[in-house]
Amino acid sequence: MRLSQVMKCLKDSGEMDLFTNDPEITGIEMDSRHVGKGSLFVAIKGFQADGHSFIEQAVKNGAAAVVGEEDLQMDIPYIRVADSRTSLGKLASCFYSHPSKEHKIVGITGTNGKTTTSYILKHILETAGRTCSLLGTVSYVINNEVYKPTNTTPDALQIQKMLSESMDEFVVMEISSHALEQSRTEGLQIDYGLFTNLAHDHLDYHKNMDSYFIDKKKIFSLLKKEGKAVVNLYNSWGEKMAEDLQKENVPLMMLGDENCCSIEDVQLNGKTVFILKMNDKRYKIKFPLPGYHNVYNAAMAFLTGMDMGLDPDNMIKSLASFPGIPGRFETITHPTGAKFVVDYAHTKDAFEYCLETARQQGAERIFHIYGFRGGRDQSKREEMIKVSARYSNQFYLTADDLNDETEEKMIGELHSLNEQFGNGKGQVIADRTLAIQKAWQQAKKNDWIFITGKGPESYKKPFKLPAESDLETLKFLQESGRHQGVI
Numbered sequence: 001m002r003l004s005q006v007m008k009c010l011k012d013s014g015e016m017d018l019f020t021n022d023p024e025i026t027g028i029e030m031d032s033r034h035v036g037k038g039s040l041f042v043a044i045k046g047f048q049a050d051g052h053s054f055i056e057q058a059v060k061n062g063a064a065a066v067v068g069e070e071d072l073q074m075d076i077p078y079i080r081v082a083d084s085r086t087s088l089g090k091l092a093s094c095f096y097s098h099p100s101k102e103h104k105i106v107g108i109t110g111t112n113g114k115t116t117t118s119y120i121l122k123h124i125l126e127t128a129g130r131t132c133s134l135l136g137t138v139s140y141v142i143n144n145e146v147y148k149p150t151n152t153t154p155d156a157l158q159i160q161k162m163l164s165e166s167m168d169e170f171v172v173m174e175i176s177s178h179a180l181e182q183s184r185t186e187g188l189q190i191d192y193g194l195f196t197n198l199a200h201d202h203l204d205y206h207k208n209m210d211s212y213f214i215d216k217k218k219i220f221s222l223l224k225k226e227g228k229a230v231v232n233l234y235n236s237w238g239e240k241m242a243e244d245l246q247k248e249n250v251p252l253m254m255l256g257d258e259n260c261c262s263i264e265d266v267q268l269n270g271k272t273v274f275i276l277k278m279n280d281k282r283y284k285i286k287f288p289l290p291g292y293h294n295v296y297n298a299a300m301a302f303l304t305g306m307d308m309g310l311d312p313d314n315m316i317k318s319l320a321s322f323p324g325i326p327g328r329f330e331t332i333t334h335p336t337g338a339k340f341v342v343d344y345a346h347t348k349d350a351f352e353y354c355l356e357t358a359r360q361q362g363a364e365r366i367f368h369i370y371g372f373r374g375g376r377d378q379s380k381r382e383e384m385i386k387v388s389a390r391y392s393n394q395f396y397l398t399a400d401d402l403n404d405e406t407e408e409k410m411i412g413e414l415h416s417l418n419e420q421f422g423n424g425k426g427q428v429i430a431d432r433t434l435a436i437q438k439a440w441q442q443a444k445k446n447d448w449i450f451i452t453g454k455g456p457e458s459y460k461k462p463f464k465l466p467a468e469s470d471l472e473t474l475k476f477l478q479e480s481g482r483h484q485g486v487i
């Protein structure tokens with residue numbers, strides 16, 4: 001494709017300056033290290049580095065043209081734009097022939113429930129015999145091939161490339177607020193935009209809840225002409241979102257609105273069973289994942305499936321056979337019958353939903369093992385400890401992924417938070433595997449032990465026990481118990 005053809009996508013928005021020759025463009029790159037002969041290199045001012053300082057390297061690697069924000073003179077075509085990130089999405093969409101058009105795309109945003117809802121939707125679509133790609137925190141799945149994700153929502157280049165490679169009819173993707181704020185979704189067009197909820201998280205990045213909300217709301221600017229918003233009203237931010245969208249005349253389906261679809265008769269002791277009332281019809285849904293939060297996730301997926309024209313009876317069967325998601329309420333039963341749950345909860349709301357679920361399931365004692373990511377939103381830590389102290393009989397604070405924080409600083413912070421807000425129930429055990437071992441050794445019948453925050457993710461540093469994730473630690477303890485004849 002000639003540069004002038006790729007540039008047409010920017011020309012429309014008046015972002016293009018003149019250039020003198022028209023080379024053949026073999027690919028678009030945002031990382032100078034990936035540039036090859038004929039690439040168009042887009043220089044981005046990032047949080048860690050400035051892509052403009054790698055232009056020379058990109059040219060050495062064979063770049064045929066460069067897009068950037070600075071006023072530069074070069075021997076190859078240089079196109080100055082106001083915002084490289086938005087230009088990247090537009091250019092990539094153009095280069096890959098606007099692949100959003102080729103699929104029915106569901107974008108899911110919200111603080112909690114994106115991964116779960118996306119897995120449920122993929123499952124019900126596939127049960128109905130439809131093909132579905134998935135882009136999200138746990139994995140990217142394209143044409144049934146599974147890839148390790150870079151981000152929850154990949155960069156604009158990857159999005160457009162994967163959409164163009166996907167031969168699946170549907171694409172279900174998690175859309176993070178970071179991605180929306182960083183214009184990774186520029187050039188993407190979606191058929192459904194789902195908003196699950198908003199809760200205190202990522203305020204290191206978004207500064208306050210209002211600006212976090214505004215970034216999340218950007219998902220609806222991606223809707224195709226005939227696209228629809230699906231909003232969960234069972235939380236106050238969902239109500240606000242729906243109100244805003246109604247004012248803006250965005251076609252909207254609301255979970256929790258009597259005139260559309262509402263949840264009734266929820267049973268949570270044992271299996272999750274509830275009624276979804278849609279217009280005059282009532283659908284009885286049985287869902288294997290416990291907890292009220294999963295009622296919302298299943299209902300959001302069902303509502304979207306109904307609008308897609310899927311058969312409700314088929315969806316009900318599909319939901320009943322949902323196989324679960326790695327690291328989302330994954331349960332291992334201790335020899336005493338105690339339940340060990342590995343979960344990805346890392347917000348106050350998610351803690352509440354999880355720990356409350358144990359109460360609903362008849363837990364006599366609740367133990368909770370968790371930590372905080374270093375270098376991430378520190379303002380949420382106090383609220384999370386308070387919830388944990390309210391619901392659990394005892395909790396252990398461990399060193400989670402430290403990122404840029406030192407272990408010493410994190411441990412000091414854990415002690416301090418525990419003293420202030422732990423209600424005398426907390427203990428700092430920095431080694432996560434030893435904290436899990438301690439809980440394993442003291443577990444009794446009818447105890448529920450939650451290990452939260454990492455889900456299926458690997459530990460970033462080695463701990464005492466030979467395991468690389470929470471699940472592996474539990475399996476190690478299970479195996480060791482068997483070898484020692486402990487039943």
Ligand SMILES: CC(=O)N[C@H]1[C@@H](OP(=O)(O)OP(=O)(O)OC[C@H]2O[C@@H](n3ccc(=O)[nH]c3=O)[C@H](O)[C@@H]2O)O[C@H](CO)[C@@H](O)[C@@H]1O[C@H](C)C(=O)N[C@@H](C)C(=O)N[C@H](CCC(=O)O)C(=O)O
Nearest residue numbers: 030031032044046047048049051054151152153155176178
């Ligand atoms: C803070 C942040 O969000 N950073 C994201 C951002 O990176 P950046 O643009 O700042 O990159 P940078 O390292 O400063 O580099 C700037 C530019 O120089 C280029 N470069 C760099 C080096 C070089 O030698 N040559 C070169 O050309 C880079 O390719 C880049 O184009 O854009 C990248 C591409 O999209 C993201 O991968 C990266 O996510 C980082 C890794 C990250 O951890 N982000 C988290 C906060 C995040 O986005 N999380 C959400 C999920 C949140 C949730 O809901 O839980 C997500 O969507 O994953």
Ligand SMILES: Nc1ncnc2c1ncn2[C@@H]1O[C@H](COP(=O)(O)OP(=O)(O)OP(=O)(O)O)[C@@H](O)[C@H]1O
Nearest residue numbers: 111112113114115116137293296328343344345350
């Ligand atoms: N609808 C919901 N409301 C509140 N909490 C939820 C909901 N669904 C799941 N959770 C809790 O949040 C955790 C993360 O869920 P999930 O992975 O589906 O969310 P996510 O939005 O993809 O999160 P992340 O962006 O951090 O990957 C779950 O392990 C559970 O504890």
